[in-house]
Amino acid sequence: MALRPARLRPSDLARLGGYGLRSRPLRAVLSALGIAIGIAAMTAVVGISASSRADLDHELAKLGTNLLTVSPGNTMFGTRATLPDDSVAMIKRIGPILSATATGVLNESHVYRTDRIPATQSGGLSVLAAKLDLLQTVGATLDHGAWLNAATDRYPTVVLGAAAAEQLGNVPAVYIGGRWWVVVGVLQKVPLAPELDSAVLMGWPAATTYLGFDGHPTTVYTRSVESQVEAVRAVLAPTANPEAPGDVQVSKPSDALAARRATNATFTALLLGLGAVALLVGGIGVANTMVISVLERRSEIGLRRSLGATKGQIRTQFVAESLLLSLIGGALGALLGYLATGTYATTQTWPTVMPLWVLAGGVGATVLIGAIAGLYPAIRAAHLAPTEALAAT
Amino acid sequence: MIPLETIVTAPDTVAGKPVIELAGVTKTYPGGVTALRSVDLVVDDGELLAIVGPSGSGKSTMLNLIGTLDRPSRGTVRIDGHDVASLSDRELSALRARRIGFVFQQFHLAPGRDALGNVADGLLYYGVPKKERERRAEAALVRVGLGNRLAHRPHQLSGGERQRVAIARAVAGDPALLLADEPTGNLDSASGAGVMELLRELNEAGTTILVITHDREIANGLPRQVPMRDGQVI
């Protein structure tokens, strides 16, 4: 004749787990809050950084990662080098190059709003001669007005970079080299070539005619076939200046955006660590609550043993209670983290991105913490001798 | 659902067959107190008996051994035909769930649960679904005269009513054996008498009942008395 304990149904187990929490709701809420804060911090950190990265990725995809710029470095004697006049034409002959264009800086020329401001007040704007195909190559767009064309690039007309336009205000013309230059257009910000933002751009022929421009390009912008960017990069310097390839600097502006992304990643790792500490503290809070709960509920444990609960069923009850406690905290935390991410991303006009693994990981971590925190108190509860437990009042 | 009969197969409890058999039972607690000395006791099915004796004479110790909440240091305890020494902790739990009901002096009711919930939860380890537990709980509460107090929480009940709820919980699973340790200890004489009356009714309906009491008068009103002193049945 066999004596077998009846199994607890999952629904009964869930009810048992909730029973202890409902009898001390304030304590349950407070200890679940520890877990909630930890999970909320972690999900918000990951969510916000994922949203920011999604925004950067979006920007990079739009701009392209195949932009390489060529500029003169210093000569071996330490003086400023120049690029040969025909370097743009030479670069265009490299097979995988899709487009190449240039700007040339006019160091001696300064920009004024009026013809009365003293020369010292010219304020940080650069004057650049630009080739007509500049916009397509650097991915720049006009905010308003028009870009230079084959007609206007011979006459005193300029296009302003976004920052330059902001600084100069809404002026019909600017004063450069003792002459008025008509403003025909304003650019939007150019993320891949931020040096254009503070520039006043004019046609190559006009710069030569009116300001004595020497015609040396100071920045060559190139686009190449995506898969060949590294190969192009290797030959750009010798192509631009075959006689002194060492005097040429080649850079990849998208690296700067990628670096921003990498900075974000280390920052995220740091905050994630802080979140993990919060979660650990939350877990200790749950363990503490469970230990106290077991001590206080000795007579309940004794009663349940007298009613026929096995050691395993007592253990399971307390583990279930601990799991439920941390799951409530985890769910609350994930919700808070998601809301925080959504709010922050919206204010930054980023897309709200919450990777699924974060939510899954959050729930997983919570279950793990609940199980670990509850196991020791549950084992102690199960090992209480029934008579001893009943003797407690 | 698994039929209950396959979880525990009850032996035929024909009247006259022993439900409790203690033979040479000794209990020495860690620390050296010998609370029971070589006790022999046989209780037949359907009996109603009182265990009486001064404080410290070993009454609760004996009840715990009979209730399989503890094991003897020496001697054999047979409950409902099972030799307790040969059963594992899990098997003893099943035996308690199915065959033994307890009533304690302190009631041990859950403060947050109403009478129906307290009694229904007592069947949690019995192996029936919630609906059935509640049905049985209600029947048990009606049986102890609390059919109109189902939704009352313990603090809304008198001491006597609380002990009735505890008795309802103990008998809801139809145990072969009901063990009550000073069930009237916390009650005034009127509610104590009511509780004893209820136990007599349950006994008449077939349950074997063993009651510990200090009260000579209560003990004398029961069909059999087992007097104890210094850990021995005298």
Ligand SMILES: Nc1ncnc2c1ncn2[C@@H]1O[C@H](COP(=O)(O)OP(=O)(O)OP(=O)(O)O)[C@@H](O)[C@H]1O
């Ligand atoms: N867990 C224990 N550990 C050590 N000694 C114990 C333990 N439980 C009981 N004793 C001792 O065993 C003896 C018998 O105790 P028991 O509780 O069985 O007496 P009782 O007859 O129920 O007394 P009362 O009428 O006061 O309840 C007492 O001397 C007591 O001190």
Ligand SMILES: [Mg+2]
């Ligand atoms: Mg006692």
